[in-house]
Amino acid sequence: MSSSDIFIGEIIGTAVLILLGGGVVAAVVLKRSKAQNAGWLAITFGWGFAVMTAVYMTGTLSGAHLNPAVTVGIAIKDSDWSNVPVYVAGQILGAMIGAALVWIAYYGQFQAHLTDPEILAEQPAEEGMVDQKAAPNAGPVLGVFSTGPEVRNVWQNLATEIIGTVVLVLAVLTQGLNDSGKGLGVLGALITAFVVVGIGLSLGGPTGYAINPARDLGPRIVHALLPLPNKGGSDWSYAWIPVVGPLIGGAVAAGIYNIAFA
Template sequence: MEKYIGEFLGTMVLIAFGTGFGSSISLKHALSKNMSPSFLTVIFAWGFAVMCGVYVAGFFETGGHLNPAVTIAFALGGLFDWSMVAGYIIAQILGAFTGAAIVVLHYYPHFQATTAEEGNSVGIFATGPAIPNTTFNFLSEVIATFFFIFVLLLMNTAGFAVGLAPVVVAFLVMAIGLSFGSTTGYAINPARDFGPRLAYALLPIPNKGGANWGYAWIPIVGPTVGATLAVFLFKALGMG
């Protein structure tokens, strides 16, 4: 149970920090909205959010997955017990939902002051495509997650010091974001997208827009496929 709690808390921190930043640059009267942050700022914000989440989960010795794609990949690669996969994924989704709910509570007056057209949109909490194209949006998530998981699997065998690993993972996430993130917002994590999207849809957020459920399957299925392909290559090369 302790490991599930660790995954819950780590994912909660990841999403609270990540979507908290999204709220601060999107909602009216939030001070950061006046800064006109660049895409690079967004990349760094999410990278640091991942780092903090992995450190929290690391206290509970969970492996710091925070991501169903990572959990599934490690299980497929023989690096994680299949009996714990479902529990990890449930904990990650619940943690993501809770992190988003905390952000809604924190910024509630700002949501009240902001209409959907002014920035009160699902984009604060979940990913979406710059150019809607089902095939290429799906491929973008597959490709980004493939590289993320493949490098992560190699890192897992490299034996980084425990205290250094979250920093390295954070820079990996930033590298993925810089290289592949501008097309779909690089979910590369089904829980990171589904949990906050569900929170946005269910919670009584004033003036909100739609949750764009028609797109929601892509950041779930795409990362799962990408992770699976990365494991197949990892094992085919005799690395696992």
């Protein structure tokens, strides 16, 4: 596959991933959404279906990595880093596009949520807390775009992201790559989608399971740039954890694969 195929495929695939994944979070969280308060099960299955849709859509074009941690894992497995920058650039750009599309699709709900007196009344008390368990610099809709911890503990949060990503990338590497060796096969894509659901159900509680640097960083940038009223901060003090943790997890998974399965 050519560099242009990889770049375009990763943009499209990651945009679809974030559109559907961020979209289910918006549906559950935002006021005046028909799916408001649908709960964690809806979010985890929504993200699983988002992965499945994006992988099947672009697997033949780019291999549908859709995640720098997966790209790093495959690069370590194959000892081939030549296309890593192209993959990562497409993934981050695609994630930003997907996040912007979520904002467009839920524009009215964002406006209603962020101008609701009840939501506004909650913010000053939260921001004034000195030792806040959640994110002191996170606005009320940041969770639609990116992740954050329920208990702010750097080493626990980092470990959680590493562990979740090891499970994801090891699943990708062991569930059958396509003939090119650069992405998931048909059955592997379906299995991995359910693995994402499983990670969300079992390991998503502490941090919201980014397990994907592009999935978190791209939408966080969009949150910082969008003209959302009363949007609050983008919690940049936490932003490194869902980037570094998954990259470490992807490398660890590749090491386990090379030792145990290769």
